[in-house]
Amino acid sequence: MAKIFYPNFIIKRLFSNKIQAQKYVLTKHFQGEPKRSDFQIVEEKLPDLKDGEILTEAEYLSVDPYMRAYMIAYKLPKDMIGGQVAQVIESRNEKFPVGSYVSGEFGWRTHTVVNPNTWKTSKFLPINIVPDVSPHPLSLGLGLLGMPGNTAYFGLQEICKPKEGETIVVTGAAGAVGSHVGQIGKILGCRVVGFAGSDEKCEYLEKELGFDRAFNYKTCNISAALKEGAPNRVDCYFDNVGGEISTKIMTAMNKFGRVAVCGSISSYNDPILPKVTIVQPAIVFKELKVEGFLVNRWSDRWDEGVNMNLKWLNEGKLKYQEKVYHGFENMVDALVGMLRGENTGKAVVKVK
Structure with a gap:
């Protein structure tokens, strides 16, 4: 009998109930530059999906200056904040099919279960499908198109x-x-x-x-x-x-x-x-x-900005550079590097 081979995202979907997310938790407020010892990487068991929810796997994570400033105000321990571009690997939301890519403020974590419909009414930026910008990288969803x-x-x-x-x-x-x-x-x-x-x-x-x-x-x-x-x-x-x-x-x-x-x-x-x-x-x-x-402030006009920036990009009026760090385990190093000015253009972390 012939073997049946499934794409990776189908395999992930079939066995998503066994996925455990890894996430960064801030356990000590920053003193000077952020340090690895300020964080713990912990595992979190993910729940089964409910109607309207999606399960995503992070592809690119963002490091931005605001992270250094915002975390001071939170009571600890606190999950680290931040944006990411992630692939939908399981879905019970027809607007976000399996295999599509989304951008969202999910934080420093490998996998996320979220309902995009209720997310829109929260204080966060909306969850959006990342447009196909090939030959440009998907990470533009965290930079020029984010x-x-x-x-x-x-x-x-x-x-x-x-x-x-x-x-x-x-x-x-x-x-x-x-x-x-x-x-x-x-x-x-x-x-x-x-x-x-x-x-x-x-x-x-x-x-x-x-x-x-x-x-x-x-x-x-x-x-x-x-x-x-x-x-x-x-x-x-x-x-x-x-x-x-x-x-x-x-x-x-x-x-x-x-x-x-x-x-x-x-x-x-x-x-x-x-x-x-x-x-x-x-x-x-x-x-x-x-x-x-x-x-x-302009979350209700979010698509306007993304679409205009994409138009200017396609017309050759916008250029970009990225500083790409590699590995989920190197998130803190990337944050410190960005704060030191190592980057020209957007600093991102490719998870794998």
Whole structure:
């Protein structure tokens, strides 16, 4: 009798009741840089699926700056937060068939049982089918076509509202969000100036992504760089890093300038918050609009951002780089590396 061979995802489906998830649990609040000893990897037995639920297996996991900041607020022990692209290996939801790929804020875990229908009504970002972007990698669902891409898309256009011919300055410009912000700025017809942490990153921003100027904040005089790079001063500032550099940029802004505050990665690992020059005089006398934001504000328009970024990608108007780490056991190393600025573009972990 001939043997019957099943695809891997069918085998996983048949034996899903035997799958145990592995997950990272934070057991100690970070002191300085995150450490492996701050976490435990534990196993979790998964329940049988109910109507509407799916079982997913992680393919790519995300490491992002917000993780370092957000975990401080949680009571421990706490499952580690974060996004992932995962394959559906069992389904009782017709909208999410077996073999499809989804993106979701499932955390640092290998397998997840979830109901996408009820997930939409929670505080999390929606669970979405990852579109076929071949020959590009599925990991774009965590970057250009995911949370960082929409952070750039909505944060720049809804908070800064740049006009053609204006000057945009971006800090953390070589990261997943900053590199995307700068490219959207160029699409909109603006002058774009970026600050990044190495000469190599600055060269990439100028020669590959089309930034008008890029400066190494570690070696340049910030005020002099702004005079050179933004001769007409700054209209929009997309702030990813905070700190003294943000004060200097806001001081160099035009009247009625707009500031989108996305993060403050420059101080996330500091045990004592740095003291910086006060920024209020610049805000008052230049009548600046300064607004912080979280991207889930636009969760009801999520597909709009993904579809526009995909359109620009297909038109050749958006480029990307990824820093890919390998192995579920190396999640902490990837997080630390990203916080140190090892990545150009999005940092992701390929689980296997």
